[in-house]
Amino acid sequence: MQRAIAVLDSGVGGLTVVKELMRQLPREKICYFGDTARTPYGPRLAEEVIAFTREIVDYLVQFDPKMIVIACNTATAVALEDIRCRVSLPVVGVIEPGARAAINLTNVDRIGVIGTEGTIKSGAYELALKQLSPRAQVVSLACPSFVPLVENGIFRSREAYRAVAEALQPMRSSDIDCLILGCTHYPFLAAPISEAMGNEVALVHSAEETAREIVSILRARNELADACATPVHHFFCSGDPEKFQYIARDWLGDSIRLTPVVWQVPHIQI
Structure with missing residues (x-):
């Protein structure tokens, strides 16, 4: 089974990174999570952003990704090193x-x-x-x-x-x-x-340079997708899936197969 690159963001912003990943790595499977119910992260306390990022990463690792991309600048700024200490996978920020x-x-x-x-x-x-x-x-x-x-x-x-x-x-x-x-x-x-x-x-x-870094890491680990792979991407959001799908199709193109699934956001104690 093809292992995915897991990408997370506070909302739809990380789709800009996904678009570049699809351009540079068209054979790679993407598993994306947009926390649209709790966006924006910018005004939130760092502790809260770290808690949200941990929670999303815990959710995404169940899909056995080969890499995690924190495609959110706020989460990268405050949670990148925390996540790198919590998982054994490569973790890339923006x-x-x-x-x-x-x-x-x-x-x-x-x-x-x-x-x-x-x-x-x-x-x-x-x-x-x-x-x-x-x-x-x-x-x-x-x-x-x-x-x-x-x-x-x-x-x-x-x-x-x-x-x-x-x-x-x-x-x-x-x-x-x-x-x-x-x-x-x-x-x-x-x-x-x-x-x-x-x-x-x-x-x-950062999308283009981030994608280059991902290519470099996957190549060094000998984990690039097979040249014959036909990826099916999965997209998850914590808010309105119709709004998410509208923006995702507008940005990524109508030909992209989307399977948006709403994730019920639990209450987090900070």
């Missing part, structure tokens, strides 16, 4: 890959980062960027209004363009030449973000 991509792209060593309140408060991107290049200057901005635009499926609306332009106003005068989309939801808003920032600012998101 912050270090995004930082590498930005360092490779910038010409002026001045990099912008936008993300949820939790990700920005953690300072995880600034730490990752400065470890890669001590010369890097980092300008960070929390954009809490962005995730609801995506989760509600209105990321192409006029409202989205207005909200993004207003939120990014402080970043426009920052003299950056690249902007890290430090939340996997934000690539859904790439068009309004690019319009707000202008063509001179390159947008960076």
Whole structure:
């Protein structure tokens, strides 16, 4: 039986990573969990995000995955090392890959980062960027209004363009030449973000670099899917499956076979 790559996110944002995984690794089976009932994670306490992430990982390991991808910047920032200590599988986050991509792209060593309140408060991107290049200057901005635009499926609306332009106003005068989309939801808003920032600012998101890292790990472990494999992907969510399926099909394409299953979220004691 083909073992899956398990991917988790606070909602639909991790589908941006899934799309890139499907492009780079079309033979790999994906098992995805979006915690749509409890999104967004950004405003939550770190202890709460860690508890949610542990719970989802415990749920996903029953499917015997060969790798876990935490495709949520907030969860990566606060829970990555915790999960790595709890499971024997390779666990990949999205912050270090995004930082590498930005360092490779910038010409002026001045990099912008936008993300949820939790990700920005953690300072995880600034730490990752400065470890890669001590010369890097980092300008960070929390954009809490962005995730609801995506989760509600209105990321192409006029409202989205207005909200993004207003939120990014402080970043426009920052003299950056690249902007890290430090939340996997934000690539859904790439068009309004690019319009707000202008063509001179390159947008960076971690999906492509994260997928490359996954390829490298699976190849080193000799666990890449067989060249003849025909994967059937499975998608789970903790909230409204119809809304999830609508966004997933819009992003991944109508030809993608989805089996969204609602997971009943238990009460967690923090």
